[in-house]
Structures are given as C-alpha cells and as structure tokens.
Amino acid sequence: MTAKLILLRHGESEWNAKNLFTGWVDVDVNDKGRAEAIRAGELLAENDLLPDVVHTSVLKRAITTANAALATADRSWIPTKRSWRLNERHYGALQGLDKSATREKYGEEQFMIWRRSYDTPPPPIEPDAQFSQFDDPRYAGLPPEARPLTECLADVVVRMLPYWYDEIVPDLRTKTVLVAAHGNSLRALVKHLDRISDADIPQLNIPTGIPLLYELDDDMRPVTEGGRYLDPEAAAESITAVANQGKK
Numbered sequence: 001m002t003a004k005l006i007l008l009r010h011g012e013s014e015w016n017a018k019n020l021f022t023g024w025v026d027v028d029v030n031d032k033g034r035a036e037a038i039r040a041g042e043l044l045a046e047n048d049l050l051p052d053v054v055h056t057s058v059l060k061r062a063i064t065t066a067n068a069a070l071a072t073a074d075r076s077w078i079p080t081k082r083s084w085r086l087n088e089r090h091y092g093a094l095q096g097l098d099k100s101a102t103r104e105k106y107g108e109e110q111f112m113i114w115r116r117s118y119d120t121p122p123p124p125i126e127p128d129a130q131f132s133q134f135d136d137p138r139y140a141g142l143p144p145e146a147r148p149l150t151e152c153l154a155d156v157v158v159r160m161l162p163y164w165y166d167e168i169v170p171d172l173r174t175k176t177v178l179v180a181a182h183g184n185s186l187r188a189l190v191k192h193l194d195r196i197s198d199a200d201i202p203q204l205n206i207p208t209g210i211p212l213l214y215e216l217d218d219d220m221r222p223v224t225e226g227g228r229y230l231d232p233e234a235a236a237e238s239i240t241a242v243a244n245q246g247k248k
C-alpha cells in the first residue's frame with residue numbers, strides 16, 4: 001500500500017502580492033490567497049484525498065491556508081501539529097525588502113544567488129532589526145544559536161529533515177497527511193523526496209495554494225517522481241509567476 005502525502009504551499013500572502021521578501025515575517029494570506037485555500041480544499045474533496053492529520057509551520061499564512069482548505073473539505077476536526085521546522089526559509093537582512101528593487105540594486109546574478117542558490121544565504125539580519133524574529137515568543141524555547149538570522153536552502157533541509165523523519169513519516173504509515181508550509185520549506189522537502197541535485201534545485205518553484213500529491217512506497221520514496229498537482233494547469237501558471245518574481 002502506498003502512503004499519501006499532500007503538500008500545500010500557502011495561498012498568496014499580502015507580501016507575495018507586494019513583491020516583498022518575507023521569510024519568517026508572519027504575514028497572513030490576502031483575499032486571493034484565501035480563495036486559493038478554499039479551492040485547494042475543493043480539490044482535496046473532489047479527488048477523495050481527505051487528510052487524517054495536518055502538519056503546518058508556525059506562520060499564520062500556512063495556518064490560515066490549512067484551516068480554510070480543511071474547513072472546505074469538512075476536515076477541520078483532524079489532529080494538527082505545528083513546527084518552526086516547516087517555516088519558510090529565513091531571508092535574513094532581505095526580509096521586508098522589495099524584490100524588484102533588490103534585483104535592480106544588486107543585479108540579476110546576486111539576486112538569484114540569494115533567492116535560489118542552494119548554499120549561499122543572504123546577509124544575516126540584525127537580531128533587533130524591524131523584521132527580525134529573534135525575540136518572538138514562539139521561538140523562545142529554542143536556544144539562541146538555533147534561532148536563525150538567515151538561511152540558505154541547505155540550512156532548511158538540515159532543520160526540516162528531523163521533523164520529516166520524526167513526525168511526518170510515522171503519520172504516513174497509517175494516515176493521509178497534509179503538510180501546509182511554504183515555497184522554500186517545501187522545495188527542501190521535494191528536493192529530499194525526488195533526490196534533486198544541488199545543481200538542479202534552483203529551477204524548482206512551488207505554486208501557491210495548489211495541492212501536490214505524492215504517493216510514497218514503504219521506503220517513503222515517490223512512486224511517481226515529482227508527484228502530481230491536483231490542478232496541473234493552475235500549477236504551471238503559478239510556477240511561472242513565482243519564477244518571474246522581481247523581474248518586473
């Protein structure tokens with residue numbers, strides 16, 4: 001029997017729409033994002049993919065998306081687990097900056113290194129900067145050295161995988177699992193699942209609000225590489241939009 005894993009990036013956020021680097025800043029979804037979340041719930045129900053448990057980050061754009069999708073599919077009652085390990089990549093000193101202005105100021109190459117290189121993080125944010133989360137109470141249980149001031153995707157893989165192995169995989173043995181998270185934390189998970197190389201991972205973008213189904217074998221390996229978006233046309237359109245962010 002195959003396990004069913006549904007990955008869902010949050011719907012469009014207020015800062016996605018404004019074209020700002022977001023990272024750990026706790027921005028909610030906007031009206032379009034809410035509608036995407038409801039559509040995601042309809043897609044789950046239409047495809048008879050009703051989650052038994054949901055895992056989210058501790059950021060409200062993922063929580064709101066999961067809640068709206070599950071309410072639409074009449075699954076609001078399922079157990080919920082949340083972890084900072086599913087958070088978006090911390091965008092360091094870029095958090096709060098306009099993507100287009102950053103691209104113009106530093107050039108396309110540096111912009112893409114910060115956005116999509118596997119192992120080069122943006123400059124760290126000052127702990128007391130406006131958009132720092134260093135003293136946010138939701139991370140108070142973490143020792144200071146575990147509270148990031150910036151992250152590259154490789155850092156996200158390292159902090160996300162313990163949660164995958166310890167919390168998500170055990171659920172997958174008996175349950176249909178929904179993971180509601182973020183563009184870059186889901187890129188880290190898809191990289192792991194599909195064994196995407198460090199060289200190829202910059203090309204992967206995750207659309208907002210469209211469920212991505214992975215059926216996994218006993219070794220928790222995808223039966224079909226890349227999984228399957230429940231709305232492939234909308235996914236393709238959104239993937240292009242994400243890839244082109246900062247270019248206008």
Ligand SMILES: O=C(O)[C@@H](CO)OP(=O)(O)O
Binds near residue numbers: 016021024089183245
């Ligand atoms: O700003 C961010 O936190 C992320 C996701 O919205 O953006 P990007 O796709 O540029 O990594």
